[in-house]
Amino acid sequence: LLKIEDRRDIEDEVVAPLLLDIAACARRRQGFSDEDVCLTKALGLAVERAGGAARARVLLRRGAARADLERFAEAKDDLKRAAADARKIATDANASMEARKDMRDAYEACRTELERLVKQRKALKAREKAGLFGGLDRAFSEVVEVSDNKPPKPPPLLYEKEIETTLR
Numbered sequence: 001l002l003k004i005e006d007r008r009d010i011e012d013e014v015v016a017p018l019l020l021d022i023a024a025c026a027r028r029r030q031g032f033s034d035e036d037v038c039l040t041k042a043l044g045l046a047v048e049r050a051g052g053a054a055r056a057r058v059l060l061r062r063g064a065a066r067a068d069l070e071r072f073a074e075a076k077d078d079l080k081r082a083a084a085d086a087r088k089i090a091t092d093a094n095a096s097m098e099a100r101k102d103m104r105d106a107y108e109a110c111r112t113e114l115e116r117l118v119k120q121r122k123a124l125k126a127r128e129k130a131g132l133f134g135g136l137d138r139a140f141s142e143v144v145e146v147s148d149n150k151p152p153k154p155p156p157l158l159y160e161k162e163i164e165t166t167l168r
Contacts, residue, residue, distance in 0.1 A: 011045045019045070023061065035065040053099060056085035056106050060113065067117045070124060075117055083110035 023038035039062040043055070063078030089095055090103040 016042050016045050020058070023065075027061075027065065030068075032065045032068040036062060036069065039065065052085065053089055053103060053106070056082045056089070056103065059085065060106060060110055063110075063117075064113050067113065067120060070120070072117060072121050076114070079110050079114050079117065083107055083114075086110060 019038045019042040023035045023042070026032070026035035026038060039058055043058055043062070059078045059082035063075045063082060066072075066075035066078060069075075086103040086107040090100050090107055092100070095103075
């Protein structure tokens with residue numbers, strides 16, 4: 001059996017980087033659920049203890065994976081946590097210039113991912129609205145206009161052939 005310190009060293013040096021590499025491979029083959037699992041495990045092992053820049057990067061990657069899985073609330077939470085970590089390091093006067101620049105880039109990436117997340121949510125809602133009942137909304141809006149201050153127009157009188165044509 002390994003001592004706890006030895007296990008943590010192995011997690012830091014071997015397991016966490018391996019999980020991050022597996023997650024990158026999953027992203028390339030669009031296995032977003034596999035990517036999410038690997039990044040979550042990496043956060044649970046060594047990356048969470050390391051904190052700082054590594055944690056911000058992994059949260060950013062996991063947020064992007066969850067956005068692609070359409071798990072928007074979890075993705076938003078991850079991206080906000082990543083942005084907070086990145087902003088904290090980017091504004092830290094004690095951090096090196098390279099680390100601050102790197103975290104400014106990570107912060108911009110978080111903002112970009114959040115914008116992409118909003119666009120994905122809007123597109124999903126539009127697809128749902130245009131789905132099964134979307135066509136019915138448009139069909140009824142042509143026949144009856146609903147407004148508060150005037151009564152609805154009576155439906156137009158149609159002959160039987162025109163009704164069949166309209167229904168087709």
